[in-house]
Amino acid sequence: MNNWRCDIGKHGYWSACDLMESICTPEEHEEFVSDRLHDLRYIYKYPDRKVSASYPCSQTLNLTPIKHFKGAFHSMLVLEVYSLYLRKLSSVTNYYGHQIRALALAAAAVCQCMHFL
Numbered sequence: 001m002n003n004w005r006c007d008i009g010k011h012g013y014w015s016a017c018d019l020m021e022s023i024c025t026p027e028e029h030e031e032f033v034s035d036r037l038h039d040l041r042y043i044y045k046y047p048d049r050k051v052s053a054s055y056p057c058s059q060t061l062n063l064t065p066i067k068h069f070k071g072a073f074h075s076m077l078v079l080e081v082y083s084l085y086l087r088k089l090s091s092v093t094n095y096y097g098h099q100i101r102a103l104a105l106a107a108a109a110v111c112q113c114m115h116f117l
Contacts, residue, residue, distance in 0.1 A: 007088060012081040012109035016117060019077065033114050042114055043078055043107050045071030073103050077113075081106035 020029050041047035049070050085102040
């Protein structure tokens, strides 16, 4: 059990470091991390999108709502760590529960990495 947890933690940390390298100055690093940690913005693919479910005028007869979501648990960092988890457990024959737990664990690993940066 300790082996895959270490791999997920290391992968989350290095993914966060790679993202930080794309931002040039240390001042922007601090601003980015504080922004992403505020209101759990690091888990969203579109953290600035307004959430709504509305019926547009052109589709009133269809009554199919158009939904705009933020993409919870779809950020690149969380999905990268989650994919590592799935690769590590692909060879395991035992059932360890729902994979939503792995997604929560990946988000927690990214959060911890953000706190260390």
